[in-house]
Amino acid sequence: MAKRQFTIDTGREKIPVEGHAHKNVAVKYLMRRRRSLLGTRDPQKVDTLYSSLPTNIKIIGKQLTHEYKINWERVGSAEFEGSRFVFTMDEEQLQDADSIHNVPTVANMG
Secondary structure, three states: OOOEEEEEEOOOOEEEEEEOOHHHHHHHHHHHHHHHHHOOOOHHHHHHHHHOOOOEEEEEOOOOEEEEEEEEEEEOOOOOOOOEEEEEEEEEOOOOHHHHHOOOOOOOOO
C-alpha cells in the first residue's frame, strides 16, 4: 500500500503529511508531540507545551475526513498507569457527512 497525502488540522495550524491510514497519521503526530514533552526538562516549558496540546484533531484526506477527540493526562490512570503524558483518541462522527462529501444517498436524492 502506497503512502497517501493527508493534512493534519489542529485548529491552530494545518500540517501536510504522508501516511497510510487516517488513524495512523494521527497517532504518529500525537506521539511526536508527546516525545517533545517527555524530552523537555524545563518545567515552565513543559507547562507551556502541555497547555498547547490539541484536544481535537482532523485528518483530512483526498476523499474522507476523520475527526478525533484527544484526552491528555499528565500521569496515566487507566491502561498505562504511571506513564507520563498519556493520550486516548475517540473518533467523532462528523455532522451530516453526506453533504460534506456530496455522496448521493436515497435520503437526499428525492
